[in-house]
Amino acid sequence: MNGAQALIGTLVDAGVTVCFGNPGTSEMHFVAALDSVPQMRGVLCLFEGVVTGAADGYARMVEKPAATLLHLGPGLANGMANLHNARRAGSPIVNVVGDHALGHKKYDAPLESDIESAAGTVSGWVRRCTSTDDIAADALAAVQAASAGQVATLILPADVSWNEGAALSSPGSAEGGRPELDYRVGLDPAEHELHEIRSATDIAGVFGADTVVLIGGPVCRERGLRAVSRIAAATGAMVLVETFPTRLERGAGVPTFDRLAYLAEAAGAQLAGAKNLVLAGSRSPVSFFAYPGKASDLVPDGCELHAVVGDVPALLDEIADAMAPGQEPVLQEPQIPALPMDSAELNFQTWVDVVAATLPENAIIVDEANTSGTLLPQATRGAPRHDVLTLTGGAIGFGLPNAVGAAVACPDRPVLCLQADGSAMYTISALWTMAHEGLNVVTVILNNAAYAILRMELQRVGATGGGPKASAMLDLSNPTTDFAALAQSMGVPSGRATTTAELAELLRVGYATPGPYLIDAVVPPLL
């Protein structure tokens, strides 16, 4: 078999059975080899940012890597923003980047570039295959590296793919353990001493009414949520979820907590008065951006910092058993907002109420609603149980691709993609893949015809002197994109909603329609 066949066969044997791809000439042998390995599903995306965002969404839902297939340095570059988000999410991805044949590189042909340097900025592991003999072993190593919760980039020269003589590698122990989170990143040791909690005996005096437990990562799944709920109920500690969790289980029947606010001022208010801050799968809270005269570090003065270290969900179970042996977790009661009796205009409150009131059981919400979604968490708190995937790395354009990946991962679950208009345009061709693959994704575009978050940030950073030219750089209204027409142009049926009744009806249609559906929801901008 040739190198490409051995690569794909080895990936499949190691459990990697989906490849999101946007190939080019140097990847043609990989593409041809797809037919020789029936277990590998190839999913074509029309832009690399869709490829990588889909691999991220897939990984968040199945907790194993998909493969990507990207075309040399520029293909990698196009996929890097969503690889950045995947890196921040701790998502396992086997990121395959095709390259020129080994002997061709010295000629500096037009597509030649420094792939390693670019890949290193988003990958925890980078390796170049240099021999067809080694390709299967390299593939296994990539799966192993990725499985630790990171992007593993495998650079694949064309001739390593096309040469014959390769053999499969047997998977062996291709399950990497999750690496421990580095809680210390960004902490100034002169300001903060960090107390590590490595067993249930390290917790004297930590949990009480003036304690905040900031959960993140794997603790946002049911097991961790139940454990911290028990601890909180027994001790009076407050639980907050990190601002942008990779995957948060919530809704009726699951302990459901507030998230730490995006705005540093609001986050500061949530944390004010805390004497102990316990990091449980999260990192120490910092401001998303810096603002003139404001601190980046959100840990209150005088607050002691603790971090649960190791297998955090298991350790939280132990702590709960030790501190709260008879305590049951506090489960969220079902609580669904009433739809307005009469139809109302869509606004910040009404659109999220409609979403909450109509949410199907077991939905996956991909949330890139940005400013329009400010009231979403509160409205959906008691909605039927669901998962929420959020923008972990701040690189916009994650929503539609993540929805592609989540829907490929979970074909039997409804996927609801709540997508801000400005961010939608970065990876809009994800709609084509939804149509092509018949994915059950209902997308709601929050169309406020503005980079509304930047209107807010322009004020928050204290920028003065901004006038019409500055405003024009944040305005998407001339022309306002018609997302319903845009969706139809790529084969996704759609409708437009300006009222609660229209949104409710179109959501009903969308959930009932096999394959994708898009709703262009006209909402007012924040500012």
Place this chain on the structure above:
Amino acid sequence: MNGAQALIGTLVDAGVTVCFGNPGTSEMHFVAALDSVPQMRGVLCLFEGVVTGAADGYARMVEKPAATLLHLGPGLANGMANLHNARRAGSPIVNVVGDHALGHKKYDAPLESDIESAAGTVSGWVRRCTSTDDIAADALAAVQAASAGQVATLILPADVSWNEGAALSSPGSAEGGRPELDYRVGLDPAEHELHEIRSATDIAGVFGADTVVLIGGPVCRERGLRAVSRIAAATGAMVLVETFPTRLERGAGVPTFDRLAYLAEAAGAQLAGAKNLVLAGSRSPVSFFAYPGKASDLVPDGCELHAVVGDVPALLDEIADAMAPGQEPVLQEPQIPALPMDSAELNFQTWVDVVAATLPENAIIVDEANTSGTLLPQATRGAPRHDVLTLTGGAIGFGLPNAVGAAVACPDRPVLCLQADGSAMYTISALWTMAHEGLNVVTVILNNAAYAILRMELQRVGATGGGPKASAMLDLSNPTTDFAALAQSMGVPSGRATTTAELAELLRVGYATPGPYLIDAVVPPLL
């Protein structure tokens, strides 16, 4: 004034008067400062790949840099593919990448990443501003570096922008000279000795009937074309244009030459028998990709290699004066294909004939037609004089953004963007900027519903075993994107053409319509 105001003011004083931007929070002071410097035009693009491609197109037409404004590492990443093309084009660009405030970086906030490493892969010059005192000097240095024909990346921390106390720098000598091309890149010294031509006295025995002059870069403009035409006419040498020129002047009244073919087989046939190959503003010819068992180096065996070194157009003038003192250049005769008497289906020949027959005087053709454009150069050879901008770096998605930049640069010239469908999807939101800015761009989408070039390449690389799964990865037909509807969704009027009569009529409408127009031209795929 604050740092941002000094930066923009200094750029304007140095001749940089357009900023293509897609800003975020860390760039808000830059955005606010736009209003304080009336001479700087801000052009909003909805994706960074549009920003950088527009800056490239602008630079190709006015030969001075525009500025970009990108948001941290992910914004840079989204813009890197078109920066790669700009690097290969030798386009001057002042690439401004906003970053977190200096003191915020250590906190590793979600958007933190290694900007320098990524920028280094596409930039000839990278500098981080570290002080508001230095920002104007840094801006001048960036303009100077860019003016040498490269991407100069200036990393701009938010606090360096917002702090007060900056002052303008006076431009001084902000005109960098073009660096000399490295003709040796990719040449194996064991195989090829390179003879440098540094004056008109270094040419004994070089030019004759068995000589090929491969022109590129600045030689593709009228002065260089006239000089090589004189030399060729006097000596019998053959002139070829590099495969993907940055900007090629051609058509009636200008010496017009064939381009070296993209396909290595065809290029080999063009060069066969050459005893002398003279590189004049071009690099030594290599295969775009490697293919099993085929050479990457396209220099024929036994052919001597020469390179014109220094100010190449001026030196070619000297050589022409020395070798062909009385010789006039051979100008292309006007020659316009006849439109079919009866309307015909669009195919490879008929659509380019319609384009040639209807081309207005002084047009700028941005050519990313890919396989569909195979016969375009021949058809437009005798069309009214025009410039052609081509895909210099192979990173697809350059066409629509380059057309934006060319139209901003040359508002009085018609811009015709010939755009393959697959490539169009990488930077499709360029249409919004065309509508927003009212740019006179007529876009023809060559809609064959396939990655047709990859169907060809799948065969050329000798990939075996490809079946339905491989074919599916190259097929854009399910669903076929409706580009006419897509354009209208972003405010660009449009129509669909399936026949020569329809295409001719829609081109007439498009050229006559102020602002952008798009034609969804249904053409058959190559394979």
